[in-house]
Amino acid sequence: MHRRSGGGDGRITNTLQGGAAVEALFDGSLSQIMVRPISARAWLSEIRGERRRLQRTFLSATVFVRDGERRTVTWPMIMHRPIPANCRVKEVIITRRRHGNSWRWAASFICTQQADRAVPEPTGAKRIAIDVGWRRVPDGLRVATVVISGQSPSFIVLPASMLESFSLIDELRSRLQASNRLGIEMLQSANLGSFAQPFQDLLRDFQSISEKRPVDLAKFCESDFFLLQARENVGMDLWAWRKGHKRLTEWLRNHHRKTVGHRNHFYQNKIIEALDQASEVIVNDVKVGEIAARRTSRSESPFVPNRVGHYRRIAAPSELIRALKLQAEKRKIAFNKLEAESPVRCPTCGSLSRKTRADALPQVCANCDSSFDQDVVACESLLSPAPTARTTRSVKARSAAATT
Structure with a gap:
């Protein structure tokens, strides 16, 4: 099992050694992963609303093992398609991505199937x-x-419009770097005596860092110094900087994700077209x-x-x-x-x-x-x-x- 987490996107990967049958995924015989069984009508019903309702289930997965005790988390899940019955489940990947001010979770089941018989080469290949x-x-x-x-x-x-989207990424990165420098200067020059405890200690710890990195600034922006203090106590200038800095960070993250996704989708469509016959x-x-x-x-x-x-x-x-x-x-x-x-x-x-x-x-x-x-x-x-x-x-x- 591999786990990646932090303040941003995260991923939990459960690897099933040797793979597991699809039936074992639903009957609870696996200690690492389990999915609540789904009715066959979830895929066969002629009523779309019924299909969507029956596709709702729960996914339970081990996130880590500590001192011999297995820690399991359960998520509500919608299965968008059935898992083929004649395959073996090799890996289950659970991802978390930020979408605006909320989080989106997704589960991917990596499976293997026996190879089909060789298909004759199409005419005119x-x-x-x-x-x-x-x-x-x-x-x-x-x-x-x-x-x-x-x-x-x-x-x-790649069309010129997509190049402009990537140019905007570079521009946003430059603006974010300038915002990082401004924020570090403002926090470094802030007067410790104007803040109450324990916020004074939080600011002192940040100021004591010899070489401040963007990740240090990002962690401090999400600390209790900003979350538990009133705007007037923090200071209007510092509060306005943090608000603009967070907005710029989210803008860059979302725009980068969308632009790269559009490029990869563009590649996929062009490749499918090129590989025809x-x-x-x-x-x-x-x-x-x-x-x-x-x-x-x-x-x-x-x-x-x-x-x-x-x-x-x-x-x-x-x-x-x-x-x-x-x-x-x-x-x-x-x-x-x-x-x-x-x-x-x-x-x-x-x-x-x-x-x-x-x-x-x-x-x-x-x-x-x-x-x-x-x-x-x-x-x-x-x-x-x-x-x-x-x-x-x-x-x-x-x-x-x-x-x-």
């Missing part, structure tokens, strides 16, 4: 090559190039982490410029690849990684000489003056019968994977 990256284009941020054998290339582009997915295995960790020879500054790193964080290529791999596994599509040759050769004459910068789009060959999109050429090389790839790494679809 295609091999797909995908090159993941991040390039600023007029209509947004290109995060992937998709080339399907026998078809014109397509691109996954696919028989194999080949991803260019770009070592993004190694590139980001590089340093220039002259200084310790990053090899990747700050603005490029900013776009990389927005694109989140690892999240795109994770979603791509997950959708490929669900559809039992072969998923492979190949490292394409870099830099790519001119598709016309095969030369490596360029008239343009390495990051320019399009590239112009110095030998034959032809222009080409290096991302498209990289994908086409992955689909060629004899690809010029230096490293091959295959990731086989798991034989048993189902999440409820």
Whole structure:
């Protein structure tokens, strides 16, 4: 069992060693987890109101064990869908997320199923090559190039409106950092004698911290110094700062969660569209982490410029690849990684000489003056019968994977 908690979001994970049958989840034979049984009419009733009513149940889970005594918590729960009867429950994850001024709880049951028989490849199935990256284009941020054998290339582009949402995150972070500095200065210069006990001791403890971090300030804002004192005793300036600081913190937290969720949902929809009628997915295995960790020879500054790193964080290529791999596994599509040759050769004459910068789009060959999109050429090389790839790494679809 793993537990993550604190002042913010939290997660409790119960891992069932070897897995457990679905029946054991409902009959109370498991010591770690139990769900009150639900009527079959919760899924079969023609009346929506009856289904919603019957889907209400209770979830009991062990949160920790201390001195041999098991501590169990019970939550009311609505099961949105049934757990397949022929699977085994491997893990139960209970999460808590802040939504405005309230908390939202969710439970996820991680299950495994026996693999179905191999489905024959659909007629007209295609091999797909995908090159993941991040390039600023007029209509947004290109995060992937998709080339399907026998078809014109397509691109996954984050719209400009989404880039503006991420820019707002950076702006809110800057404003929050300024608010942190202001709050620390106000509390550090506050007069201890103007506060009664025990609030005077709380402020003294905060002022005694040599290097105050944002987390120290956040804890102090939620302490009894503000919660148990009247506004007049705290001071109007300090009270107004805390109110604005909390509002800014919640704004940043909620906006970041929504923006990242919109991006991931956008990725999922685009990937589902790209994998239609696919028989194999080949991803260019770009070592993004190694590139980001590089340093220039002259200084310790990053090899990747700050603005490029900013776009990389927005694109989140690892999240795109994770979603791509997950959708490929669900559809039992072969998923492979190949490292394409870099830099790519001119598709016309095969030369490596360029008239343009390495990051320019399009590239112009110095030998034959032809222009080409290096991302498209990289994908086409992955689909060629004899690809010029230096490293091959295959990731086989798991034989048993189902999440409820």
